[in-house]
Amino acid sequence: MIQYKITQTDKWNFVEFELAKNIEPADLKKMIMPDIKKFYNKGVIISGRGPIWLYGVLIHHFHPTRFIATFEPRLNAGVVIETHETEFHIGDLIDL
Amino acid sequence: MIQYKITQTDKWNFVEFELAKNIEPADLKKMIMPDIKKFYNKGVIISGRGPIWLYGVLIHHFHPTRFIATFEPRLNAGVVIETHETEFHIGDLIDL
Numbered sequence: 001m002i003q004y005k006i007t008q009t010d011k012w013n014f015v016e017f018e019l020a021k022n023i024e025p026a027d028l029k030k031m032i033m034p035d036i037k038k039f040y041n042k043g044v045i046i047s048g049r050g051p052i053w054l055y056g057v058l059i060h061h062f063h064p065t066r067f068i069a070t071f072e073p074r075l076n077a078g079v080v081i082e083t084h085e086t087e088f089h090i091g092d093l094i095d096l
Numbered sequence: 097m098i099q100y101k102i103t104q105t106d107k108w109n110f111v112e113f114e115l116a117k118n119i120e121p122a123d124l125k126k127m128i129m130p131d132i133k134k135f136y137n138k139g140v141i142i143s144g145r146g147p148i149w150l151y152g153v154l155i156h157h158f159h160p161t162r163f164i165a166t167f168e169p170r171l172n173a174g175v176v177i178e179t180h181e182t183e184f185h186i187g188d189l190i191d192l
Contacts, residue, residue, distance in 0.1 A: 025168070025175040028187035053166045055148050056155050056177030057186060063159070070149045072121070079121040081152030090153060091124035 001027055004034050011087075012069075012078075013039055014096070017048035017058070028057055039065045043088060045078040045096070047071035069094055097123060100130050107183075108165075108174075109135055110192070113144035113154070124153055135161045139184060141174040141192070143167035165190055 001021065007014040015034060044062045046055065046069070055070060059081070062068050067088045069078030078094035088094070097117060103110040111130060139162045142154050151166060155177070158164050162181045165174030165188075174190035184190070 025171070025173075025187045025189055028175075028177075029185070051168065051175075052148060052151050053168060053175035053177050055151065056164065056166050056175075059152050059155055060164075060178040063156075068152065068156075070152050072147065072149060075121070077121075079124075079147075079149035079152075081124075081149050082156040089125070091121045093121055 002031060006034065006038075008042075010042075012043035012045050012067075012094070014045045014047065014071075015058075017046070017050065017054075019048070019050055023050065023054060025053060028053070031057070033058075033061050036061065036064065041066065043067035043069065043080075043083075043085065045069045045071055045094060047078075071096070098127060102130065102134075104138075106138075108139040108141050108163075108190070110141045110143065110167075111154075113142070113146065113150075115144070115146055119146065119150060121149060124149070127153070129154075129157050132157065132160065137162065139163035139165065139176075139179075139181065141165045141167055141190060143174075167192070 067083035163179035176188040
């Protein structure tokens with residue numbers, strides 16, 4: 001139903017998801033999530049075409065990581081939305 | 097820049113935001129957030145037309161509340177995305 005492609009850099013993991021079919025809210029109950037242990041010591045940039053509630057679940061999943069950004073195609077950049085990292089602040093752009 | 101209309105029920109607060117202009121990521125740095133103290137003992141359903149990263153910041157803001165859902169206009173329902181409440185589970189629909 002959902003596939004992840006993960007690209008690593010020194011400071012973040014770029015997590016692109018792709019949906020094989022239209023997702024429904026009930027699918028969230030059995031959705032496979034990326035293994036969080038790989039992500040603790042870096043930030044995460046989430047990218048993909050999907051509903052806001054899918055992003056919501058992924059954002060919650062990655063909450064323990066160093067920071068979270070969502071990819072904004074219009075700007076070709078990640079936008080930091082939460083952070084435990086002094087180097088990255090809410091609203092910062094991360095050029096990709 | 098952003099206005100909130102908050103409707104309370106017994107179990108949740110329905111938070112509708114409206115943007116006065118197109119929002120840019122840098123606007124997040126000075127954005128006024130709803131007062132979280134009003135929300136602790138209930139869930140929150142977030143609704144409004146805006147970018148995913150704006151939802152991301154609001155979801156992070158409401159993290160301490162009982163549960164968070166985002167409104168899905170296609171289903172005319174909230175979709176639960178995170179929860180500290182046994183009554184509401186991830187993927188549940190809340191009819192409005």
